[in-house]
Amino acid sequence: MLEAGSRPSTSAPASRAPVDRYARWAGLAVGVSAAFWLPPLNNGEGPLYAILAFGLCAVAGVLLGDALTAPRRGTVRTAGLxxxxxxxxxxxxxxxxxxxxxxxxxxxxxxxxxxxxxDDLGRAGRALTVACGGVTHSYTPWPGLYYGLPVLASLALSTAACGWSLRRIATRPGDEQSRRDRTLAIVAAWGLVVSSSLFGVASTVSGALMSTTCDGVAGVVGNWTVWPLGLLALITAPWCLFTIVSPRATAWKDRRAGTGRDSHR
Structure with missing residues (x-):
């Protein structure tokens, strides 16, 4: 019961944080397990699928945590127009x-x-072929359609799932800080899929280009293009991962926001 002049409580249920945290960690654990078992499979294609599986499992864990967590509600709520x-x-x-x-x-x-x-076995979209001095050289793996389509499919799937979840968070009941925290986690999960996939593709392209000396100016330009992209993706991925697994950072922001509101009273 609220007394006159008291503020409504916006604290979450005691079980809220553990359920969310365990769901996120479970998704990451499944992703790590998949990343461990996939590389030896599929004739060298495992690392690509390991990256995709890890990112998708991370997204699934965050979305599951959000689905299992009731939105934080105050005793008295007002709705803006x-x-x-x-x-x-x-x-x-x-x-x-x-x-x-x-x-x-x-x-x-x-x-x-x-x-x-x-490639050498006639399988389309798997190699980069260059001619040098009348000799044709083929370099694999290369992210053509065979490798690129799974990456695009995982990007489309994660984008659709995260977009739906973001819209759900924005329109459902709850307090503003909770919406921002949940949105940040969803964006970080999607960012992990994007950054890890980009790092994998950029590394594959760079590895193939650096294996040949017959690519000329185009190869040099290509390498100087994919290196910064790979480095940026490599920096972004840990930030996204930290955001997913650090509920204490969210709690600290909540306390800071609460302190800020109290100081303005």
Whole structure:
């Protein structure tokens, strides 16, 4: 019961944080297990599928934690007339960075598919073939359509799932800070899929280009293009992973926000 002049409690149920945390960690644990078992399989294609499986399992864990967690509610709630949009809650700079990385991933896969060729066994979209001094050289693996389509499929699946979850968070009942925390976790999970996939594709492209000395200026330009992308993805992925597994950071932000509100009273 609230007394006159008291503030409504916005604290979450005691079981809220553990359920969310365990779901996130379970998703990451399954992803790590898949990443451990997949590399030896599929004739060298395992590392690609390991990266995709890890990212998708991380997304699944975050979405499961959100689905199992009741939204935080105060005793007294008011509703504004302005409709809530997803863009009001996503971290703007990080979201722009991740969108840029996703666009770079799509462009890189498109360019790689355009120059891909069959490998030595005649399997399409698996190799980069260059001619040097009348001799044809083939380098694999190469992220043509055979390797690129699974990456694009995982990106599309994670984007659809995270987009649906972000819209659900923005429109459901709850307090503003809770919406921002949940949105940050979803964006980080999607960012882990994007950054890990981009790092894998950029590394594969760079490895093939560095294996040949017959690629000329195009190969040099290609390497100087994919290296910064791979480095940026390598830096972004740990941030996304830390955001997923660090509920204490969210709790610290909640306490700081609460302190800020109290100081303005």
């Amino acid at each position: 302005t409709p809530r949009r997803v863009r009001h809650y996503v971290p703007p700079r990080m979201t722009l960075l991740l969108l840029g990385l996703a666009a770079a991933l799509i462009v890189l896969l498109t360019a790689a598919a355009a120059v891909a060729s069959p």
